[in-house]
Amino acid sequence: KLASAVHNPGYSTEEKLAPYYDAITHNNFYEFGTDKRDPVRHAQGLITDPWQVEISGAVAKPGQYHLEDILAPHALEDRIYRLRCVEAWSMVIPWLGFPLADLIKRFEPTSKAKYVHFTTLEDKEQMPGQSNLFGTITWPYVEGLRIDEAMNPLALLVVGMYGNALPPQNGAPLRLVVPWKYGFKSIKSIVRIHFSETMPQTSWNHIAPDEYGFYANVNPAVDHPRWSQATERRLPSSLFSPNIIDTLPFNGYAEEVADLYKGMDLKQWF
């Protein structure tokens, strides 16, 4: 379906891809349940067509857009990225998408656009996890980036993986992938992109600000209070060769993104 994408050799890796089956059955998408296998079980009914995305806030062209119109002008690229979860596991995944920067430029942010907020669909009918009485997340799920982070060429808006359209559990029909940050920043099933002068209150940061910073850059030197971030389990992992590897600063993308944080104390702004 999405075979027209061009492989971008500038954004690739020699590392072994996660098998497709693992990538679509080991997911964190709490709208569909907190267990890793809940999303594949409960997300298959998600209606992703028609889909609308609201562009709002400090932009010249705000509005409610059909997904087709959001995607129309962009050529899709095939990029292979490492995805590092804050829970200390990681996978290597081939995505299909286009640079977030290209989309942002189209809607002409004003000088007041200092931050970009992203919002996931909120729909209790389709997303059973949002009815969990014993959950701590306030829905809808919100993530965000500083505008210069959002304009970095690595930040990718994604519509597919492994040459196919995104499965619902992986964030269909439109998700973000920011490979130098922990996975929870790479928000799924986006319905709103909002530009503002103030930093958004992001979901995990709201629940536990001491555990999940706004920046959430992959950083082996800053532990999560409950576990070390120095290493990661590269999945799939078998028990007897556990595949525990060292985590790299900015998930190995320091060359591309370290400049964004020049002069910042990354222990403070974790």
Place this chain on the structure above:
Amino acid sequence: MSALQRKGWIRWSVFLLLLLPLILLIQRLLNGDLGADPAKFIVKELGYWSLCWLWLTLSVTPARIYLGWRWLTSYRRMFGLFAFFYAVLHLLAFATFLLGWRWDSLITELTKRPYIIVGSLALLCMLPLAITSTKGMQRKLGKDWKRLHSLIYPISILVMLHYTLQIRSDFSQQLIFAVLLVVLLGCRIYRKRRP
């Protein structure tokens, strides 16, 4: 079948039942059915069953008093030992599969993370109970045996804390076990305070 034989048969069935979660876990492991992150899955599963069997151990006395299930008392040692057994496997799986026996990580985890400290402490306290669980030790210790084994109360609270400290975005499981613990410990306090 004599009464004695029947009792032996039931005892083996209970034994197998308590072992069943481990058997199923191993079966899933051999079938490659533990998902992409088997290490994490196994550690969680073993911890969960240790918790279940510990709560089961705690329910023996209330079941005797309130339901009249006197026969259950003879299984209490088995329940407790299984709780200990799964807890040991839980720790071993954590050290082996999640930390790969990297000593530096092991020391950091055991000293820096409150939930791991609390969990290790609970396991440490279970050790003397497991050692003194035999009939011989029970006779030898006499009154002290009961005093020593009331360690199960602080152990259960440490285990509950270990579980609670790991809440991330969903506390439904923790709530269930906490309510059960309040009932199990509460009915003991209630009985003690009654004149």
